[in-house]
Amino acid sequence: MKMHNLKWTFALAMSMFMSNALLAQFTVSGKVTDPLDLPLIGVSILVKGTSTGTVSDVDGSFSLEAPGESATLVFSYTGFKTFELDVTGSSGPQNVQMQEDIARLEEVVVTGLASGVKRSNSGNSVASVDAEMLSEQTNPQTLDNALYGKIAGVQMTANGGAPGGGINVQLRGISTLGAGSSQPLYIIDGVYADNSASRNFRSVVNSAGGGSSSNNQDDVASRISDLNPDEIERIEVLKGPSAAAIYGTRANAGVIIITTKRGQAGESKVSFSQDIGYAKGQNFIGFDDWNEQKVRNYFSGARLNTELAALRAAEAEGRITDWEDFFYGETPLLSNTSVSLSGGNQKTQFYASGGFQTEDGIIKNTGYDRYSFRVNLDHKIGNFITVKLNNNFIRTETQRGFTGNQNNTGGSIGYNIAYAPSYANFFPDENGIYPDNPYFGGNPIDIRDNGVNDYNVNRIITAGAVDIDLWSTANTFLKAKINGGVDLVSGESLVYFNEQMQYQKTRANPGDVVWGNSRNLNYNLQGFLVLNSTFGKFNSNTTVGAVRLDQDVNFLATRGQGLAAGQRNLAWANVVTVASQQEQRISDMGVVAQEDLNWDDKIIASVGIRFDKSTLNRDQQKYYAFPKASLAVNLHNFVETGFFDQLKLRGAYGETGGLPQFGFTFEPLNSTIIGGSIGGVVGTQGVDANLVPETAQEIEFGLDMTLLNGRVTLDATVYNKSVKDLILPLRPASSTGISTIQTNAADLENRGVEIGLGFVPVRTANFEWSNRLLWWRNRSEITRLIVPQFNTGGFGFALGTYAIAEGYSPTAIVGNPDNPSGPVRKTLYGDRQPDFQMSYATSIKFLKHFDFSALLHYQKGGAAINLSAYLWDDGGTTPGWDEDPDGDGTFKGQERINEAFGSGNTGVWIEPTDYLKLRELGLYYTVPSTVLNNTGLLKRLKLGVSANNILLSTNYSSYDPEVSNFGAQPLAGSVEVTPYPSSRRFFFHIKADF
């Protein structure tokens, strides 16, 4: 049956070619250049209404055979305005100068699962980042990291500065209070990508518990960081439900659509790029050097004499050490190599690339390596069928070491050195024996040298798409679009403390290892029919289709304790236990219909609806509806003023969903072992029989304006995103033995403004200066709460936590003392969410061959819980700890502790997070083609230097104001506990095209 159809397809295709060949035709040739008269290579030139075409060569020249007597040629090239040219058989050579599409009005943006519109016709605010902004200015640490400051409406916090990243991304404020997915949905070339953070049980081995979400103190990277930024062509961000409604039930936290690079017809191109650089720890606190007076100030009694002796010994041996500098002071090498090959002809295009990134951390024995291979293919079968295939294999190897929180185990460098005086002796002796740390539970040098915290990932992302022209007439076409893909992530973690380590020696079974294996498989498929009709000045585009997503997760972590000397294989463990085994199977199913209407590019309207069901819901077979509608009015197309390139008013409404987490609808017995028998204990989670998914509704209005030939652009958006039926743990009285019942208990509202202003004040052949200013703010408020107000995140009231209370922001930080009128009857100290954020990007092209760019990011307001400062005060390491400016006989450091715990003022540890960061800086020189032509080999050579995180100006008293101990979750962020310090990164770049 299928073979039969295929034969017919070929027959049909052949007959079309045959008949074409019999008609009259003529030759058109010419050259395409940019506004500076430089040749444009790879411009697509098509005869309008046909599939006949070519691409410009290395000199910008082209030549093609056009059918008939006259034709219209359509010139298109990414980043330039599409240009149409009427030619006849008598036209001579054509010189075409294409104009840059500075405002990117012609860029096609996503509006549906099988449709898109030109940016100038979009009814939504659209945010996109292209390859140039993403990875060509400087070398980002990870993909998610590269987005910050480049899109309005985004807030990000890192787990710390460890190699391999780990970022919490919030689009337009908080969209779940913990039940749904807090992170945006990532779609890579149509594949639902896995962005989970699998556990590695680091927090079990080093007891980084306490806190209200101990699961998330593993300090693992979210998996989106696996992607190689160099392979990405474009990232489009659907920030809120009004745009993301097309993704329905999983889109409450927004959608990030990633498109990878593809080949273009034309001469084959080999590109090579090498970035090489180094990193330096940023914003060190500067621990005190301890002298005799300080020792006397901190220690007393019998201990004082021991410490004085230790100080003298260290001084005699010249062993006084700045521990911060000692541990975080490495200058690691960073290298990123990438080779790509692309090209093809009208029928087949390919893009293949290989990349290798290797980075060591500013702490010894930490680092990150990424190997990535990609092949993307496009092929046309006959005139009707287009096939796209993407294949990507990635391997990442991460060594993150031990920083951040711990309990008793000493399993954190930062925690240990908070208590380490400068004369402490942690150095191994000649036999390699590490002395015990008398100030805390572990020897930090031992932890650094011998602690293992590795995570390796092998990942395959593969996608396929088929577009079939089923039927077409002059005014109408019908297409089928089918695409699907697989994301298979296989993770292996290893966390290991050997039996000689200080804390291990105190255990009944010294030596602790956890081996983790996770296998996450996502596979999705969608099929759509697209019917497009033009009636006079009206165009209608109708899409209907269905989507399906399946997820299958298997996770097993096995722990061995009581290890034989130097062994980490489980066979050498005295006690082997299953730390966790989890199996998850999830299926989602949706049907979608959408109608887009366009009246002469003047008024563009779109309505759509999606119905989704998911096995994560309590009612697994129930469909939930997610409608959307948008309207764009291009005022400039009504009255030709010549002043506006664009003046558009737009409005959009949409709804999305947030699914309960796997397991929320189950009431399990948990296994327990006692005295050689296995028993079942009732869990602490109850189930609400009426649980429904969270739904977000967003309405946004905006104005897009482009004037002075694209020299000035302004886009402004206001939105109101309200999330209903937020799933929250109802917390029955703890005496009932049930600690949580997940229930639809709250609504919240996010209101915000996003403004983008672009201006190009100077634009000459030798000098072009362009600027982009973004400003955004978001306000969140819990508007309804039917469960008792409660606190969440952090380490309880005494150390600062978050309040969930009606009328307050869900990221409100509270602490002691009691305040009857405050949220959860505690004192309100601030909000994690900043007042506003602002970024400024500038780029200058000068002397024809130089490019300079910079990105500044400013955050006003916001607060974080700085528990590093608390530990430093407790350990006496804070700079100036024993100063006594008020002369009351109590040292400054001790005073803060007294105030926090004696007077019960938690505010001591809660600090504002205003900052100004110079995130990126780049200077590139493109070697003139006149020079390169002499080599005969190189087509393009670009050299440059760049840096990121160069400058940080903040009053925040730790390494970085945007860091979190609790990983990627909506609420509990911005609590820091001696994290891996952030670093500055400096690079030298070579990019060459052959």
Place this chain on the structure above:
Amino acid sequence: MKKSFNYILKGMLLVTVLAFSSCEIEEIVDPNNPSVGSAISNASFAEMQFLITGLESRHRSYFGNAAQMFGSFGREVWPYFASDPRFIGDWLDMGGDGTYSDFFGSGGTYATPYLAVKQANIVIQAAENSTKISAQQVSAAKGIAKTIKGYQLLWPLMQQWNNGIRIEVEDPLNPGPRVGIDNPTEALQAIQGVLNEGLSDLQAAGGTLGFKLSVGFSGFDTPAGFAQVNRAIAARVALYAKDYAGALNALNGSFIDLNVDATSTAKMQRGPAHVYGQPPDGENPLFQPFDRPTAAILICHPAWIEDALPNDARLNKVRQLVTNKITNSGLRNANGELLVGEYQDVRWSDNGADIPFIRNEELILIYAEAQLFSNNTTEAVRAINIVRNTWGVGNYDAAGKSQDDILEEILFQRRYSLWNEGGHRWIDLRRTGKLDAAHVDLRDQGHLILQVARPSTEINWDGN
């Protein structure tokens, strides 16, 4: 041409339809665990066994926190736990500001015992709903569950004291009222009621329990044996409620054995125990290898050593550290000098050692106290001397001693006999009105805590 087009169209539509023919998604049930619902609908014997083993597991979980926190409140021990200064700052109440809602590190003696209560309630519900086990097995299961439930309710009450506690907690959305507000005796009586019901159930359970218990209950793993445990707990509850006749009555049904001397010290240890083992079993929460360089260790309070009578064999419960004496910057004397931790608990052979949760030695001392307040001073002194002579400190000279003097002696013996077994000292001093600086050494400059503030979930629920 037209025909071929139709074929293509149909073919492609077919592909699309095929792709989504599986529009129906398969219902997913929890692939990882059995559900509570199936266990309480009509449990099989195996499922009942499974729940009872689970109950025994929940039953042991409170102990570490009781020993560490209550022990610190009564200065039996000092918590040298370096990772969080609140162990010392809050537990020893350095600021003198008492406790607060969700008091640091207090869940182990509140939420944790209530998990055991929850499990016991599920066992009772499952037994009542099961048609697959015999009527005697139903009674046995309920008897075990109510006995353990009664014992577990004692822990939140000990922590909350005058705040009272909830007794009826079967329905998480409709918990019963607090019982015993400003009158702990009322709560103790309610607990006694649960224990009495358990006793009746055990008496209806026939000759065997039917269900397997851990070796911690060996010797008590029949309905009659378990009833002795039930009565021992009832004796403790009655003593706390100052119901001395009730205590003596309960002791009669318990496993009390007054026939103990220095040659038979093992008899003092007899009693049901929490069992521990290597992971994945739970580890003995008090065991730590001796004299290791740790930053977290429970240390015997020096006053316990200093105040001891000469030659008291009970001092062997601890051993002086040699190389790893410990200090903590939060723990200082009045001169600001660091207090050195010197004596480690060495009662446990390894991390799998059992911990008895009610022992003959305590029953003898309950007997002494109940006799004292039943005006049988002679019998009280005889019981005191059984304990004293067992440990080699000779007879008590009761001549000219008042009732309160003898109570002091009993409390003194309890201090040494029951040291670090879940905070007896603090509980004893409070129930006898002696929780003051005269009875507790406060060289650490801390303060005495009477009780722990109510957890916020409780306050919030009532305020709801």
